[in-house]
Amino acid sequence: MAPIATAKGCAWKEPKPLNCDVCIIGAGPVGLLLGNLLGRRGVSAVIVEKQPKPYDLPRAVHFDGEAMRVFQAASLAEEVLPHTMVGRGMLFKDTNDTVVVDWSRDQNIGPMGWHESNRCHQPGIEDALRAGLDRFAHVQLIEGVAVTDIEQDETGVDVTLAGGRTVRAVYAVGADGANSFVRRRLGIGEDDLGFKEDWLVVDLILKRPRPDLGDYSVQFCDPVNSATYVRGVGDRRRWELRLPDDRAVDPNESEIWQRLSRWITPEDAELERSAVYTFRSCVAESWRKDRVFLVGDAAHQMPPFMGQGMCAGIRDVANLSWKLGQVLYGGEDVLWSYESEREPHIRQFIELTVSLGKLINQTAAGEAPKGKMKSIWPELGAGLGTRKGVGGALAPQPRIDGVLADDFAKQGFYVLASRAIESDLPMVVGAQDWLAEHGVEAVVVRPDGYVLEVVAV
Ligand SMILES: Cc1cc2nc3c(=O)[nH]c(=O)nc-3n(C[C@H](O)[C@H](O)[C@H](O)COP(=O)(O)OP(=O)(O)OC[C@H]3O[C@@H](n4cnc5c(N)ncnc54)[C@H](O)[C@@H]3O)c2cc1C
Structure with missing residues (x-):
């Protein structure tokens, strides 16, 4: 031109x-x-x-x-x-400071290899x-x-x-x-999956150690003033504070410190940044x-x-x-297969998150049943391979002579088996407990770590 x-x-x-x-x-x-x-x-x-x-x-x-x-x-x-x-986990406390849900995380390397x-x-x-x-x-x-x-x-x-x-x-x-x-x-x-709330998110940097705040994240369940405390990396600490729907203006800095005063004051930390977000589920x-x-x-x-x-x-x-x-x-x-595999998977996380939101926002002292929470690992929705048994599940990632399995297979397809079998694909022998738990001897693992199919041995 x-x-x-x-x-x-x-x-x-x-x-x-x-x-x-x-x-x-x-x-x-x-x-x-x-x-x-x-x-x-x-x-x-x-x-x-x-x-x-x-x-x-x-x-x-x-x-x-x-x-x-x-x-x-x-x-x-x-x-x-x-x-x-490494994250310690999350505790849900009621207004009496009683732990109602304990979502502690393993401090050792997990099945993902991390x-x-x-x-x-x-x-x-x-x-x-x-x-x-x-x-x-x-x-x-x-x-x-x-x-x-x-x-x-x-x-x-x-x-x-x-x-x-x-x-x-x-x-x-x-x-x-x-x-x-x-x-x-x-x-x-x-x-729209129905959740819509405004929360103020405040990031602080500690000026002096405050070990009493703890290494767990804490959800302070409260029908009026629900809040989240997050133990960040290094000296970083975060609070997320639910805001009333009918407020005329967002809190200014002195009002923010006022709401934080239950846990921390400007003597202990400097306010790095704050922002109001509308948390949604869709x-x-x-x-x-x-x-x-x-x-x-x-x-x-x-x-x-x-x-x-x-x-x-x-x-x-x-x-x-x-x-x-x-x-x-x-x-x-x-x-x-991208949408059909991913969409039902994310819905499970959103549904659980929204139900936790209800627990955080609507639970008065003594109302919540006490219990332990476990992480979820949903299967993919319908897509490549079959969804019978372990098909579509997230496979663990063992190490082979110190090398993580996905790297060993150069981020391609591989067979994960409890013993060496014949295959044209790279072979990783390991994760025997997981394979036995699912009643199979070998599976084909996809480049994203999910099981494509069970191998008939
Ligand atoms: C308070 C808070 C806490 C959170 N905590 C967690 C957590 O602990 N763990 C977690 O997993 N997730 C958390 N999230 C969610 C997480 O931050 C988001 O899911 C993530 O940032 C989304 O990443 P993204 O790349 O999809 O979108 P974004 O990070 O929003 O990036 C989108 C980018 O697109 C650019 N863009 C937009 N329009 C155009 C255009 N027309 N042309 C070119 N560029 C454009 C934007 O400038 C932006 O840089 C949290 C979110 C919030 C608000």
Whole structure:
């Protein structure tokens, strides 16, 4: 195309479209992780982020062992670990300070090959993910430019950036958060699962040790003033405080300290940042329109009571990334299974989170039955392979001579068996107890750690 504007000594040419396999809209933790996972698979990607610099407000403080396994798949576990500490678990207390539900976590390495619960600092995790992209010449991050339009045809997607530049990709992925432009542009509605509350989230940095606050996170169940305390990494501590629906204005700093005074004062800690969030529970009515997919908060949202929102997005991209890689390399089209596998899975987390929200907000002293809580590991919804027995379950990840099984199999398919059997796939012998518990001798494990099928031995 001819120059469209000239000035003495220079000619401004209309920029050529950027071509890539996958255009990712949004560089939150989910979009950044997807860029890394695709990068490792040799898939070219352009990530477009509207903010000029990383988002700095308080959000995720916890992720689970499965999420850590996905950071491992991106070859970033070592980079993520310094921003974490092993989680002790969560206690639910009533207004008499009596523990009504105990959700303690194992302090040893769990079945995923990592600790079951990890406290984290989200900006630190995002820094590690952002730096990870530098490893791939075929993955480009464009910051400070919003996506303003998306059009697709039979062979690809045109993603328009503010200023008019376009990215031409074979597929596009909306990782653009709760208020997703991509979701709205595709005309996809949300299934509202009924939870909507405003909470004030306050991040503090201790000025002096306060061991009495404890290492557990605590949900203070209270029909009037429910609150959450989170033991963060290092000197970081967080409180999440439910706000009245009928308030005229949000609390100012002195009102925040007033509400925190039961636990902490400005003498002990400095207020790093605070923000009001509306916690919602919803799922997009569809997670795909032809060549465009939704992941992370763009596809689903839940209150943070279980620390699972970001984890769910991490599972989305673990599921989608290997399928995109397979299709782009000319393999069988397995992309149809993304939504059908992930959607019923996330609903189980949202339903449990909402029921915990009710416990936190509606339980007066003496009302709640006492008990212990266990983590859930739902199976995938219908999709690849059968769902009989252990099909669709998350497989454990043993170590083979010190090497984690997924790495041993180079993040591809492998057989996990209680003894060596004949197979064309890489063979991992281990996890005998888990296999016996499910009454099988061998299973095929997919690149995202879930069981594809039972192997007849
Ligand atoms: C108080 C709080 C506590 C939480 N605690 C936890 C926890 O402990 N554990 C957990 O797992 N989860 C937790 N979560 C949830 C977690 O923070 C989110 O699920 C996670 O940040 C979602 O990541 P994302 O990448 O999908 O979206 P986001 O982080 O929202 O990123 C979306 C990105 O897209 C960009 N974008 C938007 N529109 C455009 C556009 N048109 N063009 C280009 N870019 C665009 C945005 O600027 C943004 O950077 C918590 C959330 C809150 C609010």
